[in-house]
Amino acid sequence: MKSFSDHRLFLILIAGLIVFLIISCKKSDDPEPLPSGYEPTPYEIDIPFGFPTKLNIPEDNPMTVEGLELGRYLFYDGRISGRTHPDSMMSCATCHIQENSFECGINHPKYTGGYTFGVTGIPTHHVMLPLMNLVWNHTGYLWNGKVNPNNPDPKFRNIEDLVWMGIVAPHEMNSDTNKAKAVIQNTPGYPELFKKAFGSDQVTVKNMSKAIAQFIRTLISANSKFDKFMRGEVQLTGSELNGYVLFTTEEGADCFHCHGAAGNPLFTTHLYYNNGKDSVFNDPLDRYSITGDPNDKGAYKATTLRNIEYTAPYMHDGRFKTLEEVVEFYSHHLVWSPQIDPLMHHIANGGTQLTAQEKADLIAFIKTLRDEEFIANPEFSKPEKFPDE
Amino acid sequence: MKKLFPYLLIVVILLVLSSCKKESEESNDIEPTGKISLHFRHYVDGKDLVIDTLMYFNEAGNQYLINEIQYFISDLTLHRSNGKDILIRAWKDIHYIDTDLPSTHYWDIPDEIPAGVYDSISFIFGISQEKNQSFMFVNPPESFMFWPEYLGGGYHYMKLNGKWDNQDEIVEPFDFHLGIGQILDTAGQIVGFVHNDFKVGFPDLAFSISENQVLDFTLTMNIERWFKDPHLYDHDIWGGYIMQNQEAMKIASENGWNVFDMEVTK
Incomplete structure (x- = not known):
């Protein structure tokens, strides 16, 4: 009986020791637990041979399978411009055409000669730049680099910002954020996709921009x-x-x-x-x-x-x-x-x-x-x- | 239970110590060390470089401006009279400096340097032959320094870009780029390569490093010296680009021996 008691005490002490070690050695920067029901699947960029290993992925918009799936829908959906039909006159893909390396190209039936204009008819100031391999662009976007990580105005720093700029610009979609957000919120299926991607079924322009930016970052050309x-x-x-x-x-x-x-x-x-x-x-x-x-x-x-x-x-x-x-x-x-x-x-x-x-x-x-x-x-x-x- | 308790206590102590011990606590008999850091600055005629301003005259009389300078130094070595030299970071010692990137103007070297007296310091300007391999840098800005394989591969040692007022009084660009040179046959075909990296030493720069001290050095590039000693470098003769001109790169390399000054600043 005495030996059984010692044995049991030994086991209790060992268990206590293990718990103590786990607690005492735990790193203080362990991530916070995810909200209930929000379990996005991390998406890893497969870096091609010889390409840079440093990627432009903001800490507040990590790549996830769910995020880029949502981003792909939104990229092609004209309702992001605040209109009511998916094939309404302008989505990202209206001008960023895959066959032309996500650029307009010179053969577009509407934007003759490659000169694009927005839904208002106002022409874009410069011709387009392609959406490709931008996950390696750390320096700046647009022909003049207005959107760059050192811009004092945090609204103009990364791909996410290019997205909302495109939604509201008169020479592009000429929408407003409330209108765009409301249309997507009221489109069946989208709130669930936002929930999977960002943990909330509340549609926000910020999350729309994040999702589309994630999709854009996957547009990698490295097999020429x-x-x-x-x-x-x-x-x-x-x-x-x-x-x-x-x-x-x-x-x-x-x-x-x-x-x-x-x-x-x-x-x-x-x-x-x-x-x-x-x-x-x-x-x-x-x-x-x-x-x-x-x-x-x-x-x-x-x-x-x-x-x-x-x-x-x-x-x-x-x-x-x-x-x-x-x-x-x-x-x-x-x-x-x-x-x-x-x-x-x-x-x-x-x-x-x-x-x-x-x-x-x-x-x-x-x-x-x-x-x-x-x-x-x-x-x-x-x-x-x-x-x- | 009383018999068991001391043994359990020993087990607990050993496990805690072995699992949570910091590296720095692993040994009490290591030799005392300090650290060094380098600050890079760029002068013309004894003053801080002013970029993009046509205000300088070189020894050949060319009026010129500097737009940007990007370069590597490698094999930073601390020399001791006992022959036990310290090679900084061994194969990881290549440092990139860019006049446009202030973050590259300081190099806090993580190596623990044995405390003691040192006689001098030296480095390789550019990247030494054995280390200058293509594709070893995949990330910018270092990767942007690649030197085409056709011309010898590896990386530029330096891009010094500017303009000079040429003999036709046109302000013409020059790219004073150093790297691997080519040996040509009589038909102009490349038949060999020349590694133009060179050692820069400061034999009179004795210093000592104390335990836990961070000793700061300042390395100054005196840009005008690229063009004067021992060879007069005239942009009107060598033109705007020299990557395929080994004769010009040889002159540049030979002028590089005293381009730098180094001093202990703290």
Whole structure:
């Protein structure tokens, strides 16, 4: 009897010890328990070969399967503009078309030549930029970088902000947040999706923006012919290889300092340059309008060259309709100004002076950045049915 | 129970100690250490760099401005007379400095440095040959420094971008970029590469590190010296870009030996 008592006491002490250790060693930053019924599934971005590991995912909008599912519906749903039919005249996808790398493209039946305008008919100030690989953009959005993480105004800092800006802008959806929110709240199916994604069935514009931003962050293009070449899966043609050498050499076309290459597979620095298009600058929305630095007059974001074949017209004002025109410009028609970027070191000769064959080779290489899988990926396409269908 | 209790108490104490012990408490007989940090600054003619202003004249008489400077230093080494040199962070010692990014102007080095007297300090300007491998940086801003594989691969040691008033009186861009150079055959084909990284030493900079001290150094790049000693570097001769001009990069590398000043600031 005595030995049984000792044994029982021993077990009690051991159990107490385990509880003590668990309590005493528990980290103070363990996450708070989730609200009842709110159990979103974390979504992990699969980082492609050679791509950056640092992602632009805000702490207050972690990627979840439920969040991006909701975001995909909203991205394609015209009711986000405060109208009553899913195919009403404007959703994000009205202009951001998957077949054109989530850009308008030059072949749009309504936005002729790639020049977009809002439901009011007011044109957008600049031509569009594609929605692709933005999960690696830490620097800024729009041609002038107005939306950036260092903007003193917290309303203009990230992809989430671009979404609500698009909803209310007169040159885009021209809605108001109350109207948009009310329509989505009253659409069967959506409140349940908001509940799954954010823990509340109350629709808010903030959560609409978060969901769409999550979907946008999944729009990753990393399977072009060039990517396959870098992975050792295919070989480039002689012309494409020659174009790549021109792309990455100062004495060639010298594209790589601003537009990347294998070492920077984003094919952009997401930085801003005056690339020698003009000598007089009167655009009220150039980079200078953001920084106030006179040296930034006429400077704009270097766009990614991935899928550039799909995203004509080119430059902030869409002045070039074809890649051939762009290469011709950089080769022979650069314009000097005091603001010309120091990387434009061929300016004294008016350009890189490529021969006809070199221009053809350069374009052949640039077309290896076409990612056909991306523009046809069913995970990015319009859902077959909306939540209320 | 009375017999069992002391044993249980010992078990509890051992378990608690082993599971919650901090690393710093693991040993009482480690040698005393301190730390160092580096502050980077950029001067022209003895004064803080003023960017984007055509106000400087180099030794060749070129009027010029500086727009930005981005560069790596690596293999930071503290030298001791007993030969037991300290290589900072071994294979992780490559530091990126960017005049546009204030966060890169300070390098708080986490290494525990043995306390004691040191004779001098040195580093490699750029990235040493064995470490300068393509694709080792995937994140910006370091990844933006890549040097194309066709030209030798790895990374730029430095991008020093500016403009000069050229002989035709046009303010022309120059990209004074250093990295791996190319050896060409008579047909202009690349047949080899030259690693242009170089060692920068401060043999007269003796210092001592006390236990728990953080010793601050200031490393100053004197930009005008890239263009003057021992070789006169004339932008009108070398033009706006030199990544494919080993002769120009060689001159730049040889001028780099005394571009930097270093001092102990605390």
